[in-house]
Structures are given as C-alpha cells and as structure tokens.
Amino acid sequence: MRVAVIGAGLGGLCLAQGLRKAGIDVEVFERDPGVRARFQGYRIGLADVGREALLACLPDRLHPLLDAVTGDLHGRRVFHDTQLRQLRELEPMTAIAVDRHVLRHLLLDGLDVRFGKQFTGYRGTRAEFADGTHVDADLIVGADGITSAVRGRLAPDLRPSDTGVRCVVGRTTLTPEFESLVPGFGTGVSDGEVQLMLGLMRFRRPPREAGLEFGVELPDTPDYVRWVLLPAPDVPGKAVEGWHPRVRALVEAADPAHSAALSIRVVRPERRWAPGRVTLLGDAIHATSPSGGNGANMALYDARLLRDLLVEKAVPEAVEEYETQMLAYGAQAVEHSVAVLDQFLPERAGPRS
Numbered sequence: 001m002r003v004a005v006i007g008a009g010l011g012g013l014c015l016a017q018g019l020r021k022a023g024i025d026v027e028v029f030e031r032d033p034g035v036r037a038r039f040q041g042y043r044i045g046l047a048d049v050g051r052e053a054l055l056a057c058l059p060d061r062l063h064p065l066l067d068a069v070t071g072d073l074h075g076r077r078v079f080h081d082t083q084l085r086q087l088r089e090l091e092p093m094t095a096i097a098v099d100r101h102v103l104r105h106l107l108l109d110g111l112d113v114r115f116g117k118q119f120t121g122y123r124g125t126r127a128e129f130a131d132g133t134h135v136d137a138d139l140i141v142g143a144d145g146i147t148s149a150v151r152g153r154l155a156p157d158l159r160p161s162d163t164g165v166r167c168v169v170g171r172t173t174l175t176p177e178f179e180s181l182v183p184g185f186g187t188g189v190s191d192g193e194v195q196l197m198l199g200l201m202r203f204r205r206p207p208r209e210a211g212l213e214f215g216v217e218l219p220d221t222p223d224y225v226r227w228v229l230l231p232a233p234d235v236p237g238k239a240v241e242g243w244h245p246r247v248r249a250l251v252e253a254a255d256p257a258h259s260a261a262l263s264i265r266v267v268r269p270e271r272r273w274a275p276g277r278v279t280l281l282g283d284a285i286h287a288t289s290p291s292g293g294n295g296a297n298m299a300l301y302d303a304r305l306l307r308d309l310l311v312e313k314a315v316p317e318a319v320e321e322y323e324t325q326m327l328a329y330g331a332q333a334v335e336h337s338v339a340v341l342d343q344f345l346p347e348r349a350g351p352r353s
C-alpha cells in the first residue's frame, strides 16, 4: 500500500510517522519550500489524547526526546486588571506544552518529505502538483490545513467560516521578570476592551542540545512567554500603554519573527462526499478556534486512528470507518472551541462569580 499525505503540518507528519512505524509506504508533499519557511512557532497545549497519539506514531527511540522538549503546564488560571490586581480565577488545569516548530522538526525525522510541492488536484488516486509533477497512490490524505486544496476538490462547498475575531499572537523570550507573570497554567490581563493572554513554553531541556543526542536536528528555540492580544490592535505596544510596566515590557520585547496577526476561522465538518480513496485529516476538515486548545490534539488523534484502521482493514473500509468516527468527534471539537471563545473576549474578563 502507498499513501500520499498532502501537507507536512502536525497531523500529516504524525500520520506519516505512524504509517512508517507500521511498515506502510508513505510520502509527504508540502507546499512550503522548507520547514523554516514562515511563522510556525507558537506554543501548543497537548492533552493526553494528543500525547498518546504522538507516542503511538513516533518510533520508540524518539519518545525520550519528545519528553525532553515538552514542558509542564499546570495550576491556576488567573485574570488581572491592567495593574496586575487579580479579578478572578478559573479552576486549575494541567497539560503539556510543546512548541509547534520544534515538534515539526522532531516529526520530520526519518520521513520522506517533498518540500515545494503544492497540491493542485487529483484524478482518481493520482495527486497533481503545481510544478507539473504527479504521484500515484492507493490513498490520498489531505492534511493541508484550514485552506485545504484537497477539501476544495473533495467537498468544494465546505468552506471556512469566520468567527469575526482577530488576534495577535506573540512570543517573548523568557526572563525571571516575565516568568513571574505566569505563576500557573495561564494569566489573562484586561482593560475591558483588550485582553492579553499569557502562557509559558519552558522546555525541559534546550531542544537543540537534546536533539543532538538523538541525532535529530531541532531548532535553537529559547524558553518563551506566548501571548495573545485580542481583539487584534493595529500596534500591539499602543494597546497596552498605561498598563503595568512588566506587561508593557513583555509586549515591547516580542520577537517580531515569531509574532503574527491571525483571523480566527473554523471549518465545520460534514460529509459531502462518498467515502473512497481520498480523505481529510486535521484542520483540513475540522478547523477549531485556538481557544478550544484542541485543534492539534484532534489532528494527532486523526492520524493515529487512520493509521490503526489502515493497519487492520482494506483502504475503502478503513477510510469509511475513519470518516464516520472523525466527523463526529471533529464536529464536537469545533463546537467546543467556538463555545469557549467567549471566555477569551475582553467583555467577559471583568469580575465574575
């Protein structure tokens, strides 16, 4: 069996690792010219479901490396006013922090990934690329994210919908001063119009150093504070003028190469096609709002589920069962992420019981 995976994001790479581990022939085709091509490096909170999927798909020899380059997230979630006076507190949470850029590097290890291959369409199970080349496979998996060209061909009327929320995601290298802003799982600071959400990415070991021990090239990413300002201001520094000096300093010290403005859009999964030899995975079919903290977790879970089914069954049966399960939990994940988006909007950040 030969599988062509379109898209080298977390979901596509996790699937490729899982198939390779199971001895199934797999190739990944990625539009970007390389893994460092553009802003990719935000922090992701991994829940058990995502971590277990990663462990199931990654070769056993890389499990300790995964552990070394993740970080612990636990404790209270507190909301402050602009002078860092506490307004309210949400129940504690626990998760594992992982940097998307570091994880992608780890997931690339040993895989056959073709960069610079923009998928444009398919005929049967022949995938076609913008450079005029094609590849024949027994199964094409569209893991090509929210703007999925595979979905555009398979279910052209299934499009992203805009929540109307815009945000700026930033990253500031961790210092003891900034670390004190996030004593628990996460911190929110708000003036009632703009909200700043802070979270830590503190690696157990520096990724580059840990990677070298395993023969894996990982980026030299420092520990950092991940912050999100929403709604997105034109100039992030201006939005926090008059706020506590530590908060202003954090936003002003952001690394512009790893900060970006984002529109929050979702894709609600619905089957608009007959199950066959082309399918979808991750954001390509169920893109969530980042507020749900579940998009990557679901993409990784999809990868594991599809891999397990392809090991057990013939392609058409595996795809049909995968899509039946995935469309159901994917729809729930999207609705959850939209429902909790409200919690992150400043109107609701004031004192609440």
Ligand SMILES: Cc1cc2nc3c(=O)[nH]c(=O)nc-3n(C[C@H](O)[C@H](O)[C@H](O)COP(=O)(O)OP(=O)(O)OC[C@H]3O[C@@H](n4cnc5c(N)ncnc54)[C@H](O)[C@@H]3O)c2cc1C
Binding pocket: 006, 007, 008, 009, 010, 011, 012, 029, 030, 031, 032, 042, 043, 044, 045, 046, 117, 118, 119, 120, 143, 144, 145, 146, 147, 148, 149, 169, 262, 281, 282, 283, 284, 288, 290, 292, 293, 294, 295, 296, 297, 298, 299
């Ligand atoms: C700021 C932020 C914070 C987040 N935090 C969390 C979190 O805490 N927890 C969580 O679970 N999720 C989180 N998410 C969501 C998570 O990042 C995504 O759900 C996840 O990365 C989706 O993975 P994917 O593999 O489906 O798609 P992507 O990661 O989008 O990968 C798609 C890949 O396909 C490639 N591609 C696109 N078009 C083509 C084409 N035509 N041909 C070839 N290749 C193509 C792209 O270049 C890309 O590499 C967050 C998202 C954001 C933006």
